[in-house]
Amino acid sequence: MEIWEDLESDYREQTGQSKNAYDELYQHIPAGVASTFRAWSPYPFIVDKASGVHLHDLDGNSYLDFDMNNGAGMVGHTHPEVTSAVSNQLEEGTLYTHPHELLGEAAKELKKRWDAVDLVRFTNSGTESTMHAIRVARAYTGKDKLLKIEGSYHGVHDYCLISKSTPKGQLGHPKQPSKVIESDGVPDEIAETVEIAPFNDLEAIEAILQDNVNEIGGIIVEPIVMNVGVTQPYRKFLTGLREICDEYGIVYIFDEVKTGVKVAPGGAAEYYDVEPDLVTMAKSIGGNFPVGAFGGREEIMRIIEDNTAHYGTYNGNPLVLRAVTTVLRDVLTSDAYDHVNDLGERLATGYEDIMEDTGIVGHVSNVNSQGTIHFTDNEISDYRDFLEHIDTEFHENYWFAMLNQGVLPHPHDASQQWTISVQHEQEDIDEHLEAFKNIAPRLADEQQSV
Numbered sequence: 001m002e003i004w005e006d007l008e009s010d011y012r013e014q015t016g017q018s019k020n021a022y023d024e025l026y027q028h029i030p031a032g033v034a035s036t037f038r039a040w041s042p043y044p045f046i047v048d049k050a051s052g053v054h055l056h057d058l059d060g061n062s063y064l065d066f067d068m069n070n071g072a073g074m075v076g077h078t079h080p081e082v083t084s085a086v087s088n089q090l091e092e093g094t095l096y097t098h099p100h101e102l103l104g105e106a107a108k109e110l111k112k113r114w115d116a117v118d119l120v121r122f123t124n125s126g127t128e129s130t131m132h133a134i135r136v137a138r139a140y141t142g143k144d145k146l147l148k149i150e151g152s153y154h155g156v157h158d159y160c161l162i163s164k165s166t167p168k169g170q171l172g173h174p175k176q177p178s179k180v181i182e183s184d185g186v187p188d189e190i191a192e193t194v195e196i197a198p199f200n201d202l203e204a205i206e207a208i209l210q211d212n213v214n215e216i217g218g219i220i221v222e223p224i225v226m227n228v229g230v231t232q233p234y235r236k237f238l239t240g241l242r243e244i245c246d247e248y249g250i251v252y253i254f255d256e257v258k259t260g261v262k263v264a265p266g267g268a269a270e271y272y273d274v275e276p277d278l279v280t281m282a283k284s285i286g287g288n289f290p291v292g293a294f295g296g297r298e299e300i301m302r303i304i305e306d307n308t309a310h311y312g313t314y315n316g317n318p319l320v321l322r323a324v325t326t327v328l329r330d331v332l333t334s335d336a337y338d339h340v341n342d343l344g345e346r347l348a349t350g351y352e353d354i355m356e357d358t359g360i361v362g363h364v365s366n367v368n369s370q371g372t373i374h375f376t377d378n379e380i381s382d383y384r385d386f387l388e389h390i391d392t393e394f395h396e397n398y399w400f401a402m403l404n405q406g407v408l409p410h411p412h413d414a415s416q417q418w419t420i421s422v423q424h425e426q427e428d429i430d431e432h433l434e435a436f437k438n439i440a441p442r443l444a445d446e447q448q449s450v
């Protein structure tokens with residue numbers, strides 16, 4: 001593809017130092033990266049430093065950043081209030097493996113945002129949060145099976161590496177998706193404890209529950225599926241699931257690792273006005289510090305006091321909790337949400353206008369600070385729609401064309417979405433759109449030629 005050859009060659013020309021550094025990293029680290037998702041072709045640029053709304057690489061390029069650390073950076077990089085709070089905490093100790101008052105302060109901030117959350121436990125990542133929430137759900141109900149949605153990502157522990165991104169040809173029946181283990185090293189037996197259901201299909205979920213009567217203890221859903229853009233639930237899907245969970249005695253888990261505090265102060269639970277039993281959180285609650293949390297109804301969370309394990313040396317350490325309390329109290333204020341939501345709308349509308357003007361077929365899916373562009377007319381309502389209608393190679397052209405102009409539109413991959421941070425300003429949105437405008441005619445030609 002000619003456009004791709006040009007884009008790759010421009011990228012290589014701009015990132016020679018990154019290439020050298022990447023080759024060196026590769027000698028010491030599998031795939032040269034710390035999380036396999038970050039290894040993309042031909043090679044990732046290597047970060048020198050971050051500040052505000054920019055990432056700077058070793059070649060001196062700066063990128064206007066809408067990736068924002070896979071959505072962990074709604075506060076933007078190096079936010080002065082967060083940096084100052086955490087710097088002060090450095091002087092007072094970074095880890096106490098004994099209780100301290102910040103635990104309560106941070107928990108109270110989360111409780112204010114989620115009606116469903118009476119009690120909170122802290123972890124160090126989203127993966128740990130979903131792993132523990134699932135364990136708690138199973139322990140509370142005494143039922144070992146988990147129901148998870150096809151195409152949803154909930155972290156990298158064994159129970160969630162089933163049918164996260166099933167390849168075409170292995171999908172199975174749309175109402176009863178296949179169980180596909182996504183990593184070597186995950187035992188087959190794990191898949192026997194997980195049932196897979198389609199998103200946005202209550203009927204199919206109810207049928208799966210009927211087939212597994214009294215076996216399923218927890219349902220985990222990402223209320224907006226962010227492993228396939230910004231895929232929203234149909235009206236009544238989330239409330240319907242609430243009713244189903246009540247009827248069948250199942251713990252309803254919202255995975256708000258990506259949606260939490262970003263689509264609304266109280267995440268998707270607030271945005272859609274649904275009360276789950278447990279909520280998992282991470283990413284933007286910590287302002288770029290490594291933290292996670294899970295919380296929920298008192299009766300369920302108290303079983304941790306009996307015989308349901310939740311431990312961790314670094315859980316609730318004061319360094320990250322200082323960041324969490326500052327982010328939730330002082331940075332993600334209601335003014336900040338107004339600011340970010342306005343910018344989100346400006347970006348989405350700008351994309352739609354440019355596509356219309358240049359004849360690009362596509363649409364934007366967005367909710368407040370989160371959004372993405374899909375180069376198709378088809379609605380994306382679940383993972384299968386994404387597989388069928390999204391041309392990931394074409395999207396790659398768009399992504400590199402933006403990157404080469406110094407705009408990182410979202411994390412690498414067509415499945416991802418942008419995050420508008422509190423530090424972005426109107427001129428950053430306009431710069432982003434200007435870059436798209438520059439490349440749009442060429443993308444339109446390319447799309448028409450396919």
Ligand SMILES: Cc1ncc(COP(=O)(O)O)c(C=O)c1O
Nearest residue numbers: 125126127153154155257258282
């Ligand atoms: C919805 C969701 N849950 C869980 C996780 C895992 O979080 P972490 O990468 O902090 O382990 C992610 C990560 O992207 C996620 O998007």
